[in-house]
Amino acid sequence: MDKEMRILYGAQPAVAIKKGGLYIQLLKTKEHMEKCGFHIDLNDPWKDPAPEDYNLFHLFGANFSTNILGTLMKDKDIPLVVTPVFFSKHSAGMLRMVNRSNSLLFKAFKISTPHIYTKELLDRADKILPNTPRESELITHGFGIREEKVSLIHNGVDERFYNATAELFVKTYGKKNFILYVGYIGNHRKNTLSLIKALQGIGVPAVFIGPLVKTPYGELCLKEIAKNKNITLLKPLPHNSPLLESAYAACDTFVLPSLFETPGLSALEAGLAGAKIVITKYGGTRDYFGDEALYVEPNNIQSIKNSIVKSLVKEKTNTLKNHIRKKYLWSFIAKQIEKIYRSFR
CATH class of the missing domain: 3.40.50.2000 (Glycogen Phosphorylase B;)
Incomplete structure (x- = not known):
């Protein structure tokens, strides 16, 4: 389906109210991907998308507010592409230690921290599109994601x-x-x-x-x-x-x-x-x-x-x-x- 690929876009629930850079990034990606011949739909929380209707789901943001949306789409066997928009002042090594501690805390006491939700999405994603080399490094070395899953895509500008x-x-x-x-x-x-x-x-x-x-x-x-x-x-x-x-x-x-x-x-x-x-x-x-x-x-x-x-x-x-x-x-x-x-x- 060379010119008929159907793609579903999603983000945190209040993205259209909050607006800001992520909102513009999502809409501009949609605009330019449609120019490339793709059919792009925005996720409607009141509709249950059928897996056969979409070639992939592109999620903008990898955090607590987007975790359930991304994981449920993946559970439907819709391939998952994630633009994480993630940053931490911690080094990749420190972030790796934090993630290991978080995993143990959750297994032992069901205590969750924000990084758990980010890591779950990154682990389940089929492709991850960081915006900067720094973000790419944190994803691969801090969250332990295989490098072949990660492709650097810079932010675009009009x-x-x-x-x-x-x-x-x-x-x-x-x-x-x-x-x-x-x-x-x-x-x-x-x-x-x-x-x-x-x-x-x-x-x-x-x-x-x-x-x-x-x-x-x-x-x-x-x-x-x-x-x-x-x-x-x-x-x-x-x-x-x-x-x-x-x-x-x-x-x-x-x-x-x-x-x-x-x-x-x-x-x-x-x-x-x-x-x-x-x-x-x-x-x-x-x-x-x-x-x-x-x-x-x-x-x-x-x-x-x-x-x-x-x-x-x-x-x-x-x-x-x-x-x-x-x-x-x-x-x-x-x-x-x-x-x-x-x-x-």
Whole structure:
């Protein structure tokens, strides 16, 4: 069934509500795989898919919230492909020890930890598609997964960001050459409070675009933003918004000082639009941005501040822009995924 393969996609139950990078990654994979001739369905929790209807099930995320969906699909004898989106600061050796201890705890006392659910999915998967070499190493050496089951597939990015211009954002908001952050405001992993504090005293306008998380941490972010007249807070923009790509092109430096990123879709988009990048050093970001970004220690506010100041005095070049265009456009990434899918014919 060369051009008639049917594939089912799944993720954690709240993926469409939460949105974010994984949501975009799933939908963009679907879009580009359909262009390659595949029939893609999104899993409906109110429907029981028949095994004969699908060549494989592609699960995005390997954790507690996706474990039961992946294992039940595998129980139906539908081949399982997993994009884990996994990160740990532990070394592969330490992770291996943790997994062994977890296994013993569960067998002896039925005590479960998050890694148990990830390992079960990875063990049962027919193919695993990590986003970074670091993630690949953790999967093979930390979880003990055979290397032949693992294929590195980088995150893709839309070429439209390469052609972005600043005019629309400048016309709409009257701002250019600012510091930009795009993402959840008040999400602990995104480390927005540290970013807001790092911006104090820099004296350059900053723009935050994204939804506010209604938590005590989110409220702290709002209080800190109110202290800095240079920060403009804008509501989230749809991913397909011309204003979003224009914001990337209009800014001087894009900052993503998260606790970790794998590798940060918004940073890829901003880099492709020509922005200078300041980003967390954790999660495989260096594998994507190489020497063309500045890397921060997310738990150190001074590290974030210093890197932003250093970035602001650097000249913009097209080196990162062209690097991302050469390696990470969806037109290139889609061909790699297509080859994997077709191996299940």
